[in-house]
Amino acid sequence: xxxxxxxxxxxxxxxxxxxxxxxxxxxGAELEHRESVADQGVEAASMRVxxxxxxxxxxxxxxxxxGRFLAKRGPGMxxxxxxxxxxxxxxxxxxxxxAELIDERPRRGLFGLQVAFLHPDATGxxxxxxxxxx
Ligand code: CO
Numbered sequence: 001x002x003x004x005x006x007x008x009x010x011x012x013x014x015x016x017x018x019x020x021x022x023x024x025x026x027x028g029a030e031l032e033h034r035e036s037v038a039d040q041g042v043e044a045a046s047m048r049v050x051x052x053x054x055x056x057x058x059x060x061x062x063x064x065x066x067g068r069f070l071a072k073r074g075p076g077m078x079x080x081x082x083x084x085x086x087x088x089x090x091x092x093x094x095x096x097x098x099a100e101l102i103d104e105r106p107r108r109g110l111f112g113l114q115v116a117f118l119h120p121d122a123t124g125x126x127x128x129x130x131x132x133x134x
Contacts, residue, residue, distance in 0.1 A: 001090045007083035007131040008053040016058035079127035087132045
């Protein structure tokens with residue numbers, strides 16, 4: 001699958017305000033967007049860090065994907081997001097090549113992006129996200 005860039009790294013955090021402030025103070029990161037998505041159980045802050053981007057993710061409750069991740073592993077690296085031209089088209093290529101997908105089709109992700117996740121078993125234990133601009 002042709003990847004344009006690493007779009008962002010996703011990091012699970014316990015306290016979003018504190019994490020935003022830490023990235024600002026330590027790395028000069030700037031808050032790009034902040035959004036709460038109730039049906040995904042997550043509040044996220046997209047931080048510009050130099051030419052890159054870190055997506056800080058806090059759980060809206062324990063029984064959410066990020067909440068379960070935090071309970072199991074604690075705060076830390078959650079996923080890597082690869083930017084592609086068209087998530088739908090790339091998903092078909094990945095499915096045809098036998099990659100294990102979490103999302104069979106693109107869905108609306110944070111910040112108006114089209115996204116889909118691959119199963120960590122497909123990528124050596126790292127949750128991978130495909131992103132294209134909505
Ligand atoms: Co992401």
